[in-house]
Amino acid sequence: MTTRKRRPSGEASREHILSIALGLFREKxxxxxxxRDIASAAGLSLGAAYYWFPSKEALVLAYYARQQDAHAEAARGALxxxxxxxxxxxxxxxxxxDMLKDDRKLLRAILRSTLGADEPTSVFSEETSDVRRKAIATFHDAIGKDESIPEDARPLFAQALWTLHLGLLLYFVSDTSEDQGKTRALVDGSLDLVCKLAxxxxxxxxGPMRAEIAALLQNAGLFAAKK
Amino acid sequence: MTTRKRRPSGEASREHILSIALGLFREKxxxxxxxRDIASAAGLSLGAAYYWFPSKEALVLAYYARQQDAHAEAARGALxxxxxxxxxxxxxxxxxxDMLKDDRKLLRAILRSTLGADEPTSVFSEETSDVRRKAIATFHDAIGKDESIPEDARPLFAQALWTLHLGLLLYFVSDTSEDQGKTRALVDGSLDLVCKLAxxxxxxxxGPMRAEIAALLQNAGLFAAKK
DNA sequence: GACCAAATTTGAACATGTTCAGATGTTAGG
DNA sequence: CCTAACATCTGAACATGTTCAAATTTGGTC
Structure with a gap:
């Protein structure tokens, strides 16, 4: 309550712009x-849109966060x-x-910036580390206390699942089969294999190879050893 | 020799523009x-540059082809x-x-469009299928007639190696370690594992699982069964 | 109510990728 | 040489992401 007291109609603008923008993205x-489309559809000037979102990509970042929260919620229930x-x-x-099924066009358009190394919207960037951490945590929750996965292997396994999930989404966004049936099949087939191989x-x-893999990724900075 | 006789200074312009452009990309x-930088550095007008390359990304496509040919050549010698x-x-x-070591900045900047699903410069796009086929063929050559990999598994293995190589490049472009030492370590560690696991x-x-994997990928259209 | 500071909005720029109608050069035939 | 056809190039537009100084609104304080 120091200086953060004011936001009467403010944050509402933000939400409004984001909704309008996502709608337009899905449509066009x-x-x-x-x-300019976004601003005028939202009943604001161009500059106002940039006041709330410093760039067009910032809208994408907001979309990430929103989706991730919704997914974590949905997953929690199912688990x-x-x-x-x-x-x-x-x-x-x-x-x-299920959650992304109607956003394939949007995702496809966005994809280019989600895999870049520099881009702030990259799935690997610092800016998205929060979302990423949450997503990995969801997989960690899904593993739970399953005895087939040794406890000390679970963080690594969760990260591997997240990576697999990225690959599956890459396939998904271009999958035009009925109800994304091909993606569903790929998901189920991959998971069958993973559950057999893990x-x-x-x-x-x-066994020793697991340590080798973990060491390899840790040296590369791709996997943070817990405590 | 029907209508294709003229290109006295023409194709030279194209090569010239490409060289200048790659130089500027690496530098800035x-x-x-x-x-406009490219055009003026090449001593041409903006329109002329667009006459030879219909878009900025077209320069990237040309870069792909050039690199792939050079790599296939270099690999052939080493093999x-x-x-x-x-x-x-x-x-x-x-x-x-080695070949890309000085182009990391360029690659990083380009990366965004190389992974998108729609983009013509995507590593998965129709437009780059030639380059992709050649790259996979290089891995197939590297496998050769090694008995540890059953003959009927080699196409699948080659494709898996190509995918691994994409992942490694993704790491590489952001690797700032001395002489890309971290990438080298990751390459060698991954290959050790792959050669042990394959x-x-x-x-x-x-054994049966191999067929399962192949079937899974084939159903997804990610792997074309040979003849 | 008057006033201040912060929050919000505006409108006009600017930079850059792209397009295009036309100018200019080049080649082949007469 | 002259001319038609084509190859190459030019310069001026246009669209759109982004920036910014200034105007306006808002909420709290006296």
């Missing part, structure tokens, strides 16, 4: 929608009722696809 | 370089002298990194 695509690892993972993935890494034969 | 980045699978794969990967998929225990 990302490139097909102009910042409670699922008895085993495989079905929990399936629930998480399918919940995401426990093998705990077996005597492949 | 992709976004930092303006089509002949390497006795075993592991060293051949290492030669291919390291040749690529033969397992031919073992009795995991």
């Amino acid at each position: 695509g990302f490139d097909g929608t102009t910042m 409670e009722t699922m008895p085993d690892l495989r079905s929990r993972l399936g629930a998480v993935m399918h919940a995401k696809i 426990p093998l890494l705990a077996s005597p034969m492949l | 980045g992709f976004d930092g370089t303006t089509m 002949e002298t390497m006795p075993d699978l592991r060293s051949r794969l290492g030669a291919v990967m390291h040749a690529k990194i 033969p397992l998929l031919a073992s009795p225990m995991l």
Whole structure:
């Protein structure tokens, strides 16, 4: 309550602009929608839109956060009722696809900036680390206390699942099959394989390899060892 | 010789523009370089640049093709002298990194459009399928007739290596370590693992799973079964 | 109510990718 | 040489993301 008391109609503008923008993105695509379109559809001037969102890509960032929160929420519900690892993972993935199913065009248009290395909207960027952390946590929750995955392997496994999920989404955005059936099949097939293969890494034969993988990723800075 | 006889100074312009453009990209980045910069540095008008390259991204496409040819060439040389699978794969990967080592800034700037689904410059697009096919062929050559990889598994393995190589490049472009040491380590570590794990998929225990993977990818259209 | 500072909005610029109608040069045939 | 057809190039537009100084509104304070 120091200086943060004022936001009477302010934040409402922000939400309003974001809704209008996402609607236009879905309808006309990302490139097909102009910042001037957004501003005028929202009943504001161009400059006002830039007051709330410093760039067109900032709208994408806001979309990320919104989706991630919604997904975490949806996943939380599904996780409670699922008895085993495989079905929990399936629930998480399918919940995401259900949620994004009508946004494929939007996602496709956005994709270019979500994989870049420099871009602030990159899935790997500092700016999106919050969203990323939450997403990985959702997978960690899905793993739960399943005994087939040794406890110390769970963070690594969660991260691997997140990476797999990125790959699946990459496929998904261009999947024009009925109800995204091909993506669903790919999701289920991948998860079947993963659930069969993952426990093998705990077996005597492949056990040491797990440490090798973890070390490799840690040296590359791709995986932060917990405490 | 029907109507294609004229190109006295013509194609030279094209090459000249491309060289100038790549130089500027390396020096000032992709976004930092303006089509007007390119045109004036090449001693031409803006329109002339657009006569030869219909868009800024077209310059990127030309860069792809040029790099891929150079890499295939470099790899071919290295392959002949390497006795075993592991060293051949290492030669291919390291040749690529050597070749791109000074273009990291350029690649980073370009990356955004190389992973998009719609973009013509996407590594997955129709427009780049030639380059992609050649790149996968290079890996196929590296596998050669190594007995640890069953013959019918080689196309799939080659494609997997190409995908791994994409991931490694994604890491590479942002790797600021001395002489890209971290990337080199990641390359070697990944290849060690791959060479250890791949033969397992031919073992009795995991053999059936190989077919499962192939079927999964084929149904998704991600892997074209040969003949 | 008058007034101040911060929050919000405006409108006019600017930079840059792209397009295009026309100018200019080049080649082949007469 | 002259001319038609084509290749190449030019310069001026246009569209759109972004910036910014200034105007306006808002909420609290005297």
